Amino acid sequence: MNEQLQPLKKQPRAGKAGRSGTQDDIVYAHIFEAILEQRLAPGTKLSEEALGEIFGVSRTIIRRALSRLAHEGVVLLRPNRGAVVASPSVEEARQVFLARRLVERAITELAVQHATAEQIAELRQMVNDERDSFSRGDRGAGIRLSGEFHLKLAEAAKNAPLISFQRSLVSQTSLIIAQYESGNRSHCSYDEHTQLIDAIEARNGELAVDLMMHHMDHIDSKLNLDEESASDDLHAVFSHLLQTKKPGRSSAKI
Amino acid sequence: MNEQLQPLKKQPRAGKAGRSGTQDDIVYAHIFEAILEQRLAPGTKLSEEALGEIFGVSRTIIRRALSRLAHEGVVLLRPNRGAVVASPSVEEARQVFLARRLVERAITELAVQHATAEQIAELRQMVNDERDSFSRGDRGAGIRLSGEFHLKLAEAAKNAPLISFQRSLVSQTSLIIAQYESGNRSHCSYDEHTQLIDAIEARNGELAVDLMMHHMDHIDSKLNLDEESASDDLHAVFSHLLQTKKPGRSSAKI
DNA sequence: CCACCATCCATTGTGTACAATCGCGGTGTT
DNA sequence: AACACCGCGATTGTACACAATGGATGGTGG
Numbered sequence: 152m153n154e155q156l157q158p159l160k161k162q163p164r165a166g167k168a169g170r171s172g173t174q175d176d177i178v179y180a181h182i183f184e185a186i187l188e189q190r191l192a193p194g195t196k197l198s199e200e201a202l203g204e205i206f207g208v209s210r211t212i213i214r215r216a217l218s219r220l221a222h223e224g225v226v227l228l229r230p231n232r233g234a235v236v237a238s239p240s241v242e243e244a245r246q247v248f249l250a251r252r253l254v255e256r257a258i259t260e261l262a263v264q265h266a267t268a269e270q271i272a273e274l275r276q277m278v279n280d281e282r283d284s285f286s287r288g289d290r291g292a293g294i295r296l297s298g299e300f301h302l303k304l305a306e307a308a309k310n311a312p313l314i315s316f317q318r319s320l321v322s323q324t325s326l327i328i329a330q331y332e333s334g335n336r337s338h339c340s341y342d343e344h345t346q347l348i349d350a351i352e353a354r355n356g357e358l359a360v361d362l363m364m365h366h367m368d369h370i371d372s373k374l375n376l377d378e379e380s381a382s383d384d385l386h387a388v389f390s391h392l393l394q395t396k397k398p399g400r401s402s403a404k405i
Numbered sequence: 406m407n408e409q410l411q412p413l414k415k416q417p418r419a420g421k422a423g424r425s426g427t428q429d430d431i432v433y434a435h436i437f438e439a440i441l442e443q444r445l446a447p448g449t450k451l452s453e454e455a456l457g458e459i460f461g462v463s464r465t466i467i468r469r470a471l472s473r474l475a476h477e478g479v480v481l482l483r484p485n486r487g488a489v490v491a492s493p494s495v496e497e498a499r500q501v502f503l504a505r506r507l508v509e510r511a512i513t514e515l516a517v518q519h520a521t522a523e524q525i526a527e528l529r530q531m532v533n534d535e536r537d538s539f540s541r542g543d544r545g546a547g548i549r550l551s552g553e554f555h556l557k558l559a560e561a562a563k564n565a566p567l568i569s570f571q572r573s574l575v576s577q578t579s580l581i582i583a584q585y586e587s588g589n590r591s592h593c594s595y596d597e598h599t600q601l602i603d604a605i606e607a608r609n610g611e612l613a614v615d616l617m618m619h620h621m622d623h624i625d626s627k628l629n630l631d632e633e634s635a636s637d638d639l640h641a642v643f644s645h646l647l648q649t650k651k652p653g654r655s656s657a658k659i
Numbered sequence: 660c661c662a663c664c665a666t667c668c669a670t671t672g673t674g675t676a677c678a679a680t681c682g683c684g685g686t687g688t689t
Numbered sequence: 690a691a692c693a694c695c696g697c698g699a700t701t702g703t704a705c706a707c708a709a710t711g712g713a714t715g716g717t718g719g
């Protein structure tokens with residue numbers, strides 16, 4: 152029925168994100184990407200067997216990948232009831248944003264101190280890719296690249312614990328955006344990213360932090376987190392109870 | 406041969422730390438605790454089969470537990486070569502402490518805002534336990550409880566991402582202390598913890614943060630991180646290469 | 660005598676079979 | 690007709706068997 156991907160079996164290394172190449176990395180990266188690009192909606196059930204068939208690997212691998220995703224907070228692992236794409240509550244979203252503000256501030260300061268010319272060039276490249284994606288209309292890739300920009304920035308900060316924490320926060324943020332966006336505007340406006348890089352390259356820590364904080368403001372000002380939760384927010388409110396919500400998003404279907 | 410623990414099999418819930426009771430949680434908690442109490446030295450190899458025999462479970466469970474520990478940075482998972490207790494380099498230690506300063510500051514501020522009377526009481530209880538452990542001479546339990554104090558504080562901050570990050574940082578800190586301590590003094594002096602609680606209870610954020618920052622200063626002033634690495638620090642310097650280092654620490658054995 | 664190479668062994672990586680658990684639908688009773 | 694109980698199906702949890710990898714060791718050639 153649902154054999155959507157060719158089994159990919161022992162694809163030597165052709166995958167996109169899995170650099171280490173071990174199978175569970177590949178699976179992890181694909182699911183991760185799918186969630187970040189909103190091809191998997193919050194609440195979607197992630198059956199081990201189905202995923203195993205899709206990727207052509209056994210449940211063992213799938214299980215590890217899901218476990219990792221659960222650690223990062225993008226997947227919810229309910230004992231004996233399977234895994235679902237996480238659907239963060241408003242409160243959880245607030246907590247993530249609070250933590251992110253904190254981390255982004257520190258990362259920015261550190262990046263100003265430690266970023267190499269090469270890393271700055273890579274950052275610029277990512278902003279270009281991001282802009283391209285949005286102008287191409289590929290909103291999903293845009294969101295993902297926008298997140299990856301912040302991750303790259305974390306790498307420039309040269310602090311391993313912060314990088315891994317940032318990874319978790321960025322993924323959850325993408326999920327939150329997917330769930331709560333007002334829908335009217337594009338997300339991380341990439342000129343903000345560009346300005347940020349400029350400030351970092353100029354080693355202007357104070358300006359960079361200011362820009363980053365404003366950037367954070369812009370991000371969550373685009374969300375519906377505050378108070379108002381009527382009509383279709385009902386889904387969000389009770390989404391942690393749902394389990395069979397299908398990818399199709401518009402609630403007015405049939 | 407080395408059946409040290411009774412298989413514990415389906416022990417209903419009698420364990421100490423594993424509240425959720427699923428077997429891998431129990432195993433995870435035990436190894437975690439052993440590392441934090443320095444019953445497992447950095448660099449010790451963690452054989453899946455041996456652990457499985459000890460805990461009376463299959464390698465599947467052990468593997469999951471190790472995976473979790475690796476995510477938190479206290480275990481190093483080398484592909485095809487097994488797991489070892491992490492032995493953080495000086496640079497890694499610095500990164501952990503930097504991140505911790507950051508997080509502890511935020512946690513302190515948040516705890517001042519959100520800590521309930523009940524939580525404050527629990528914190529006081531933990532300090533008591535900690536003092537008892539040290540005065541009883543149980544240094545391992547003291548270190549662990551000291552770490553758990555900081556974790557409890559994170560819970561009072563009511564921010565899930567910060568809690569999980571703090572968990573990772575605290576465990577790594579314990580490992581670092583185990584590896585680099587000067588050995589002369591007790592670790593988290595518990596009166597600092599008491600003063601901190603007082604400030605939090607008084608809702609004096611500024612004072613609380615100051616105390617916490619000084620507390621952090623004291624912690625890493627007790628370590629040998631800075632420059633000096635002679636004689637027995639040789640172990641630490643090359644520990645990331647070692648793999649068969651047995652728990653017994655004094656190198657003058659047989 | 661030393662260095663290089665092939666083989667062996669120990670340990671991990673993966674797949675699969677079986678057992679346990681939960682949700683769901685049927686059936687009987689009140 | 691509505692509620693409660695029971696059995697069934699599906700999915701996850703666990704263990705085990707086999708495959709693959711890497712290190713160690715012994716042998717051989719220079």
